[in-house]
Amino acid sequence: MNLNELARKISDEQKTILNEIWNYYIRNDSWIPAVALYQRFSKDSVLSNIKPLGGSIVYVSRNAGERERFVVTFLGSLLTTNGSALALMFLQYLNYIRERLESDYELKEIDGAQVRERLQFDHADNKLFVRALRLSPFLNGGSLGENTWTAGLPSDVDDLFSGIGIQEYFESKALKNYDPAVPTEGDRRMIYLNAKAQDIFPQSDVRVTAADDRE
Numbered sequence: 001m002n003l004n005e006l007a008r009k010i011s012d013e014q015k016t017i018l019n020e021i022w023n024y025y026i027r028n029d030s031w032i033p034a035v036a037l038y039q040r041f042s043k044d045s046v047l048s049n050i051k052p053l054g055g056s057i058v059y060v061s062r063n064a065g066e067r068e069r070f071v072v073t074f075l076g077s078l079l080t081t082n083g084s085a086l087a088l089m090f091l092q093y094l095n096y097i098r099e100r101l102e103s104d105y106e107l108k109e110i111d112g113a114q115v116r117e118r119l120q121f122d123h124a125d126n127k128l129f130v131r132a133l134r135l136s137p138f139l140n141g142g143s144l145g146e147n148t149w150t151a152g153l154p155s156d157v158d159d160l161f162s163g164i165g166i167q168e169y170f171e172s173k174a175l176k177n178y179d180p181a182v183p184t185e186g187d188r189r190m191i192y193l194n195a196k197a198q199d200i201f202p203q204s205d206v207r208v209t210a211a212d213d214r215e
Helices: 003-008 012-028 034-041 043-050 083-103 112-119 123-135 157-161 166-174 186-200
Strands: 058-061 069-072 109-111 142-144 149-152
Touching: 003 083, 012 034, 012 043, 012 058, 012 069, 012 123, 034 043, 034 069, 058 186, 083 109, 083 112, 083 123, 083 157, 083 166, 109 112, 112 123, 112 149, 123 142, 157 166
Parallel strands: none
Antiparallel strands: 058 069, 109 149, 142 149
């Protein structure tokens, strides 16, 4: 399955809900409270629409003592109305990284100011890109401020020179952890992902946490 095939399975109503969650995150740098989403679409409508999408795309999260919020994963962001534009930004970014590595084999970090200049990101583009980069599998350390940022190279950056195209590399990373069976309820989602991780790495003590849950 590729991104286009997955996108075609999403209904207009589901996309509208994803848009609302994602746009709130871009504007506020925090995830939308469930009550705000329920007020606009009704609780029954929201839950019935996100459940078929699965927790690899969108899910409900609640930290101890806090209210429920809806979260869109990096993969989910690529399925919003502006997902194709966001994907193009990442393709340009990955191409920029490859070009830099061709002339500097010891490159370890990317400077956001240089990215903005080279890719001609305006303020809105840069804000969108940094918000998405935080969630993406293409980040490996760094400091992501809205105006000034640095980012470590993807841990498997050598794959950019393995003969596969940038589009293929991007989609394989974005879809790597996609599983339509992942629950959308936060607690059940973590239990499922931890159990799945234990099946993959049975000899290790693997735990999925919100900090390392990048799709």
